[in-house]
Amino acid sequence: MRASLPLAAVLAGTAAAAPKIPFVTSSTVIPLRNGVVVSARQSAQNACFVIGSTTLPQETADIVDDLASTVTCDKTATTISGVPDVTSGSTTFSSIDFSQSKQTPLEFALSKFATASPLANSDLATFQDQLNVYQATEAGIRSVGGSLAIKVPKFFLEFQVSRIQTAQGNPPTAAGLQVDHLRDKVLKNAPKESQDLLDQVTQLATQLK
Template sequence: MRSSIPVIALVGAASAMPKIPFVTSKDIIPAPGAIAARQNACFVIGSTALPEEVADVAASLASTISCSSFATTIAGVPDVTSGTVTYSSVDFSRSSESPLQFALRNFATDDFVGSSNLQFFQDALNVYLATEVGIRSVGGNLAIKVPKFFLEMQVSRIQTAQGNPPTAPGLQVDHLRDKVLKNAGREDQALLDQVTFLATKLQ
């Protein structure tokens, strides 16, 4: 008869070894914001990881933005609409002007800032934010940040002039002015000076 001792010894050795968990891609849990963005936002078309802040923006816009089922814009992102504004109608990339030139001309407030149509500016900002998220999801070029930050600054200026200034530090006019200037560093100085001036004009 064969001895069963070696078998018992092997079993004991195996049970004594530390167990290494087998991890698959299904076991890796993305951040909640990223999950919401990819499941609910029609403009998130790619698989590139989104920073948490960007994923949060996508999730917050998911119920506000509608996407065209046939028309696309930058990097293949669907043409998006918020309220009465469709991205293709305010697309800086279709212009021969620089991004900042385009923004200054197309997103100018009324002379009396407080009388500007806040809803138009907010809708324009929404479609720019959604399109930027879509571009990020495919790892595309982010020249869109210049007009996007300019729109954010304009919204902040209007809100401030209307007596409802944003309270979040990242939405203050001066902070957004600096964001525009930083991202538009290669633009003509005269255009940068216009941004600096606008940031002081809050009425």
């Protein structure tokens, strides 16, 4: 009769035969081109403009999910913080990049993103494309921990989109997208802007026709 193997040897053999399963956690990072890494969550979003490893706020991550299949990237050109130049519809970020202007962010936004008169005649699709490229670029900047001066014109664009939708009879239903809420977002993020410019934003919030 064959002698029994020691229990330790049996267990060792079983362990050796078992397949090795890679250990994956929610914070696993996946290497990308040029040594850049992103979190598994960000990578799954497959957004060409999220280039860094800094975790995005949930609100921004949700926006990235929405834009990943809408916004395209120019791999040969970059803008703020090395983020690829992005395009939505017929609008490319570099063509409306506030950082290339000598104006302050709010001054630029007020002049560049002015609506039509009457307000309902404004081209909502164009304003939405402009907002898309600003949101995408902001997400990319956040992913590398860059300066967020972009928030002022981005919130102003959100504000203008909300005003146009309201004037066209389709006001946003979400509390965070209401005209007054976005007015406050613009004002809160523009403490260094002149009072005259801030007053213009406040006045626009009352003009919804």
